[in-house]
Structure formats: structure tokens, C-alpha cells
Amino acid sequence: MLLDGEAWRRFFDAFEREAWRFEAQPSYTMPREQENVGRFLRGEEKPADHNARWHERVRGYVESGRRIGRVRIVSQPLTEYQRYQFAWGIPGNIAAGEDIRVLDVTRDDHGLPLSGRDWWMFDETLIAHLNFRPDGTQINRESYAGDPAPYREWKRVALDHAVPFEEYVKGLDV
Numbered sequence: 001m002l003l004d005g006e007a008w009r010r011f012f013d014a015f016e017r018e019a020w021r022f023e024a025q026p027s028y029t030m031p032r033e034q035e036n037v038g039r040f041l042r043g044e045e046k047p048a049d050h051n052a053r054w055h056e057r058v059r060g061y062v063e064s065g066r067r068i069g070r071v072r073i074v075s076q077p078l079t080e081y082q083r084y085q086f087a088w089g090i091p092g093n094i095a096a097g098e099d100i101r102v103l104d105v106t107r108d109d110h111g112l113p114l115s116g117r118d119w120w121m122f123d124e125t126l127i128a129h130l131n132f133r134p135d136g137t138q139i140n141r142e143s144y145a146g147d148p149a150p151y152r153e154w155k156r157v158a159l160d161h162a163v164p165f166e167e168y169v170k171g172l173d174v
Contacts, residue, residue, distance in 0.1 A: 020155060025116070026081070071100075076104065078172075094165060101158075101162035112158060121148065125148050127144035
């Protein structure tokens, strides 16, 4: 089942304990982000309200006792989008309460499915695939009706090998 607009919002917000993302695209071409990516690349100041709507949602989840996190897959050298995300996006998400870790697969993919598909897992049972074109443009989101066990294992492997964002970026020039 495709998840679009309000259907996606209802699907996402229904989690009871944890929402967790496997984030593997080297770049995302999201129309609403393009202006800010351009600002970052030109060396301009980050807008004060950057990503404020997401931060509000994350704070709401955390205040209600739910957890939200992700592992961001990268390989060196970082893409321009990843540098933007590391400098402007992720620090604010963490401050809002999201647990973000980084897994560098430059030398070892750890057996993870690095096929170009991102996914969210909710409460260890519900999976939503995020499908992208090679340029990082999202095609769609769809609920996955199969066995969630492989996703739980991929999450375990990713978390076992990932490091907290703050640790990963120490000494990194983003």
C-alpha cells in the first residue's frame, strides 16, 4: 500500500514505542530542502527556524515517552548533501531528542542491504519502504507486508557498528 500525504502522517504517528530509520541515500533531492542546501553550499547562515516542524514532532514523540532514531549510512568522502545534513540538519534533530548514529561503510558494508532503499521500522513490527531514484528524488513510500525479522536483524547490525553522531564528526571538516 502506498503511503502518501495524510496517510503517511497517520501511519508514522501511530507508533507506540519506537520509530527507527535506516537512512542510506548519499543524497536526497527533496524540493523543500533545495533552497537551504544552496544556502549551505554558498556558506550562508543557517535560518533560525531550520527544520523546526520536524523538531517539534520529535519533541512531541519524546515527551510522550516514545523513542525516535536512525542510523545514517555514509562512505568517504561525504557528499555535499551529507555535509549539509551533518552541519545543519542532524545537530538540531539530536537536540530535539532524536538518537542519530553514523555507520561509515567505506571499507565494510557489514552485510547490510545497501540497495538504495531507505526504510522506517515502527515498534519492531511495521516497515515502510522509502523508494528513491538514483539522484535521491523520492518516488514513493509504501508499507511492507512481509516478515519484519530481516529488518530487525539489519537494525541490530547497523546499531552494533554505528557510532553516535557526535563521536563520528569529531575532527571531521563538514
